[in-house]
Amino acid sequence: MSDLDIKVKVDASGLSCPLPILRAAQAMKSVQTGELVEIVATDPGSVKDFDAWARSTGNALVEQDASGGKFRFVLRHK
């Protein structure tokens, strides 16, 4: 775990594609430049999805880890 200052947390556990990335995109709209959003998902496809989403939208994927079948992502709003 980290001691990042997370502004919004989203639990997308149990949701299948495209909902984790949809919920993340919605949450990112609610925060300001530089603020962080954390998303937890169980869909294994979300690993490649979040990487692609961050690269395409220009928002930074600042942390990413996996444990116990859960994938955690921290995004910083550009």
Added chain:
Amino acid sequence: MDETISIVLFSGTDDKLNAAAVLAAGAAALGRPVKIFLQYWALDAFRADRIEADHGLAPEAGEAGRAAVAAATKAGHARWTDNLRAAKELGEVDIQACSASMAIFKLKKEDLDPLVDGVEGVAAFYINAGEGQIVFI
């Protein structure tokens, strides 16, 4: 590069409608404009009085496929209508009914679910698709 994704949605079974909804939602999450053009059986599925009905699956689903989809639905997987509504809330998703298909089914705009933004012909569809990709489902 034109980032618009245009989906010609012809099929009216729940699996293909959801495949289109997933593509639309993903593009919306990426901030790409989405246009959906409803023809034939897809248009029929967007009737206000039956959009939430069971529209079945494509013939290739088979028995095992139908069981898998039924289990996923029971487990709470999002319906295609939910995915489309979420996509429209998030991004720029425009859904247009094909005017020729409207005539075949004798439909008026008010017969359709509010998810449908309007009615247009094929020329308008191509102009709005611009140089972006077109997907047929």
